[in-house]
Structure formats: C-alpha cells, structure tokens
Amino acid sequence: MNTDNLITDMHLDVLKEVGNIGAAHAATSLSQLLNRKIDMHVPKVELVSFDGMFDLAGGAETVVAGIFLRIEGDLSGSMFFVLPLDSANHFIRKLIGDETFDFASHDIPDMGISAMQELGNILSGSYLSALSDFTGLKIYPTVPSLSVDMVGAIVSFGLIEVSQHSDEVIVIDTQIREEGPDGTASVNGHFFLLPDPSSYAAIFRSLGVL
C-alpha cells in the first residue's frame, strides 16, 4: 500500500502530539536518573529526505554516540538516541561518577558503554510505553545497541527499511535539553523515531486519522 500521498499536515500534527507525550515521560525518567531538570520536546514532525535527516543531527559526518533499537509488534520501525560526544560524556560521567570517562578514547571503558545502553533503554522504554498507552498498539523494543561513529553511518542503518519504499522518511525528532545552573541548555540530543512505511497505516488508524 502506498501511503505517501495520504500523509498530510494533520497526520504530522497528530504524530507531534504523540511524540510530545512520549518525550514528557522520557524526560521525567531522565530527570530522576540524573537528579537534574531535563526538558524534552518535539519541535516538529516532518517528512524529510535522508540528507535532511542527517542535517537534523548536525550533518552526516558529525561524530555522535548513537543508540539504535528496533521496534516490533503492531508498530515496527527503528529508533535512535543520538548525543554529540560532549553531551554523551556529560551524562555518562554523572551516571558512573567518573569524570575521566571519554567516548572519544580508543578503548571506551565497558562501564560507560553499559551505562549508555541502559540510558537508551530507560529513555526509549518510557517513550514507547507512553506511545503504546496512547495508541493502544503493542510495541516491543529490542535491546539497544551502541555505536560511536558518524551520524550518517549510524542513522542510515534505520533508513534501509524505508529506502525500499521511498526516498523520504517521517521523522519524529525529539530535542533533549538540560538546564544548567545559569539557565542555559548544556546538553542537546535527539531522539529519532522512524516508523517503517508498512506501519504508517496502523499508526494513523489507531489515532483515528485514517
């Protein structure tokens, strides 16, 4: 089924609403974990080209710590949690209490990798359970996997499924900000939820907009 022509601004608005609910839950989890005020919101949901998607994360060549997991069930797709290296270091140093930890080091300590995967697990879990509650769709995430590399190389892995159908993808982008002591945001990360095109119909039907 070709749903490309059916996607309107109204559909994207509904997804934004859903994304914001998921983001609020994930932000609460992260705040509790770090004992800091974390803000997450969905600035927009767009149908973008593959290059456009890499640009959202700073360009294809930007080095990031990227968590990838697949979603199966009534809704299938890929999810990425992408943090610039300095932001990832910032979070993980707090989590494991080791100020020397660095994702840019040659042999990344296992403790940090494990903490990052757990962070991905907790955030995606709270995001997806909110999404599942809201839509009534059964959603099962796989165990997350971490890669420290160029964002284009990491995120394109989630575009393979989409690329069989079209050259554009629905991106539910979520921005993560941490309020610093002086009120400025010290962390800037992204969540990308990329539903497989075969799931577009299921999502919109569950939201009553198909």
Place this chain on the structure above:
Amino acid sequence: MNVVKEPMTIRTSGLGSCVGVVLYDQTKKIAGLVHIMLPDSNLGKSDQVNVAKFADTGIYALMELLKAEGVRPMGLKAKIAGGSQMFQFGSNDTIRIGPRNIEAVKKELKRLSIPLTAEDTGGSSGRTIEFDPAHSILHVRTVSQGTKEI
C-alpha cells in the same frame, strides 16, 4: 549520483552499510560517484524507482552518465568503499545489508567488465570518502583510524 572533472573532487560523507562506488577514467581525469543503499532493485516496493540507490541499476546509470560526458566504457575503472555492519541486529531485510551491498556491487562491476582497482570495505566503522580524479586517488576517512588513500 554525480560526475566531476579535475581539479574538482567528489565526495560523500557518513557511509555506513551503503557502498560508495567511484567509476573513473585515468587519462581523461573524470570520475563519477554513486551511493548504493540496497543490493537489488527488486527490493524496491514503490512504483517510482530511484535507480541510483540500487547496485544493479545505479552503477549502470552512472556508466551511462559518464558515457554522455564522452567517456568510453572500456577506459573505466572502479574504486569502492563502505558496506560496514554498524549494528549486529535489525529487521530481516537489513541483516548483513553491508556485506550484501558489497557483493552486489562487485557482481555488477564484473557484469559491466569494469575492473575494481581498490577497495576499503566491511568492518563496523562509518566512512567519508573523497575522490580526486586528477590523481585517481580515493581518500577514505574513519573516526578511529583517520584518513587513508587507496
């Protein structure tokens, strides 16, 4: 998919499981680059096919583009990079997509009788590549190992 002549260079950044295929003519100092995402156009599930993203149609399309620039297919050579396995799991269609892309690219080059002169493929790292038609050199950059020339 694009074609350049010296002194211009051509590049693509952040290759993961995709394979960057460069076709070049050493004497005419002209080169083309195509970014292959999928091994086979039969995997396409839409009516409008973007030929550039499949190995079995993209390399041929690039060859035609170079022919239009006055290059003889006999004079063409190829260098390729990419096809890594970024993650160890995925949906059924995405498992081993990197190795499958490499395999499909090589098969297609063989079918078109284009000799493969250098490659930097596989592994689990992303790559940024840039080809310099003046010297027929492909620069391959990875995060962990810096830049190398092939």
